[in-house]
Amino acid sequence: MNSKKRLSIVMVIVLILSLAAGSVTSFAESNQQKLNRINQEISAARNQLSASQAQVSSLTGQINALDGQISVTTSQIVQTQAQITQTRSDIQVKVQELDAKSAEIVQQNNDLNDRLSAMYKNGEAGYLEVLLGSTSFSELLTNIDMISRIYQQDEEMMQQLQLQYDQLADTKRQLEALEQQLKAQEAQLEAEKASLQASRSQAASLRAQAQQDVAAQNALIDDLNSSAASITALIRAEEAAAKKAAQEKAAKEKAAQEAAAAQAQQKAAASQQKATSTAKAASSSSTAKTYTGTTPYTTAASTTPIISGSGTFCLPAPQYTRLSSPFGYRIHPISHVRKLHTGIDFGAPANSPAVAGADGVVIYAGWYNGYGNTVVISHGNGISTLYAHNNSLCVTKGQSVKRGQQIAYIGSTGNSTGPHCHFEVRINGTPVNPAPYL
Numbered sequence: 001m002n003s004k005k006r007l008s009i010v011m012v013i014v015l016i017l018s019l020a021a022g023s024v025t026s027f028a029e030s031n032q033q034k035l036n037r038i039n040q041e042i043s044a045a046r047n048q049l050s051a052s053q054a055q056v057s058s059l060t061g062q063i064n065a066l067d068g069q070i071s072v073t074t075s076q077i078v079q080t081q082a083q084i085t086q087t088r089s090d091i092q093v094k095v096q097e098l099d100a101k102s103a104e105i106v107q108q109n110n111d112l113n114d115r116l117s118a119m120y121k122n123g124e125a126g127y128l129e130v131l132l133g134s135t136s137f138s139e140l141l142t143n144i145d146m147i148s149r150i151y152q153q154d155e156e157m158m159q160q161l162q163l164q165y166d167q168l169a170d171t172k173r174q175l176e177a178l179e180q181q182l183k184a185q186e187a188q189l190e191a192e193k194a195s196l197q198a199s200r201s202q203a204a205s206l207r208a209q210a211q212q213d214v215a216a217q218n219a220l221i222d223d224l225n226s227s228a229a230s231i232t233a234l235i236r237a238e239e240a241a242a243k244k245a246a247q248e249k250a251a252k253e254k255a256a257q258e259a260a261a262a263q264a265q266q267k268a269a270a271s272q273q274k275a276t277s278t279a280k281a282a283s284s285s286s287t288a289k290t291y292t293g294t295t296p297y298t299t300a301a302s303t304t305p306i307i308s309g310s311g312t313f314c315l316p317a318p319q320y321t322r323l324s325s326p327f328g329y330r331i332h333p334i335s336h337v338r339k340l341h342t343g344i345d346f347g348a349p350a351n352s353p354a355v356a357g358a359d360g361v362v363i364y365a366g367w368y369n370g371y372g373n374t375v376v377i378s379h380g381n382g383i384s385t386l387y388a389h390n391n392s393l394c395v396t397k398g399q400s401v402k403r404g405q406q407i408a409y410i411g412s413t414g415n416s417t418g419p420h421c422h423f424e425v426r427i428n429g430t431p432v433n434p435a436p437y438l
């Protein structure tokens with residue numbers, strides 16, 4: 001295992017530890033950052049690889065060119081060496097010729113000496129005897145001429161031999177000079193070849209280095225790619241886990257909402273049933289005073305409260321617990337048009353106190369069209385309550401109020417047929433049945 005691989009494994013272990021320790025989000029970001037960095041490193045390594053590959057290619061070209069030059073120089077050396085061999089052979093021939101010529105000269109010289117000596121010893125053949133033996137002056141002259149011509153001939157022969165010898169010696173010297181020249185040429189070619197081989201050796205060494213770089217960069221890229229792949233796998237696993245968790249959370253929330261809604265519906269149905277039966281009872285006992293809504297008001301003393309919700313809000317008209325008109329679709333008492341009744345009505349005598357259902361801040365206090373004098377209180381978390389048709393108001397916008405604190409005097413302002421408190425609960429502005437909250 002090389003150090004890079006060991007490093008990769010350490011990195012993966014660190015990542016796993018950070019997964020265990022850190023939050024899902026920071027882990028995912030950290031992984032993504034690492035992946036980005038590794039991808040940058042891969043890109044850089046690929047650039048270096050390209051550069052190294054180009055270097056190998058360039059050096060291979062140089063080596064091929066040097067090999068060509070070395071080949072040419074080597075054949076020149078072989079050629080020069082052949083010329084040297086030929087020249088040496090030529091010199092050898094000239095040496096032999098010179099030896100032969102030299103022998104010839106010696107022989108000629110010996111012949112001449114022999115002739116002269118014989119002429120002395122042998123009277124008949126001697127020059128002197130020839131000359132002294134002349135019987136007449138003309139014979140003498142003829143003999144002298146003859147002798148001098150023999151001399152001349154001998155001398156010419158000697159001169160010719162000497163000339164031939166000199167020419168041979170001259171040719172031999174030229175061949176020797178040529179040999180020296182060829183040897184110098186050979187030495188130069190050898191030096192050139194050595195230089196080319198040194199260059200080739202250097203280029204080969206550089207190429208080997210570049211090839212090692214290529215191999216190392218390829219290995220680095222492989223390592224980085226496998227690191228990137230494992231980090232990508234971790235990121236995908238994290239994303240899948242986060243998605244699954246979100247889905248499970250959403251499913252739980254949905255189930256909880258459905259359960260709450262079912263419970264609320266059950267309570268509302270129960271409340272409405274009670275209200276209807278109580279209203280029938282109230283109607284038959286003719287206790288209606290001034291309110292001409294669905295049902296007249298009654299006091300807490302005369303009946304038990306018909307609302308049994310969560311108690312999030314207290315009753316808005318505490319002394320008058322009778323729900324005179326429930327939440328839901330109804331024929332409007334004034335317009336006689338079927339429409340949603342967005343709250344519940346508590347019938348009460350004029351100027352009875354209307355109180356805040358819970359702690360909150362008044363976000364509206366004043367006349368509001370058909371609602372008449374209206375107070376709206378925000379309780380946070382998107383929940384607000386509304387109190388309508390009041391005679392007069394005790395609070396102003398921006399004021400903090402406590403649960404049960406009087407906020408208005410009940411009346412019949414706006415579209416109303418008699419004094420009552422119209423109470424609404426709104427979730428994010430949308431009216432809901434208030435009954436489950438009381």
Ligand SMILES: [Zn+2]
Pocket residue numbers: 325341343344345421422423
């Ligand atoms: Zn109402």
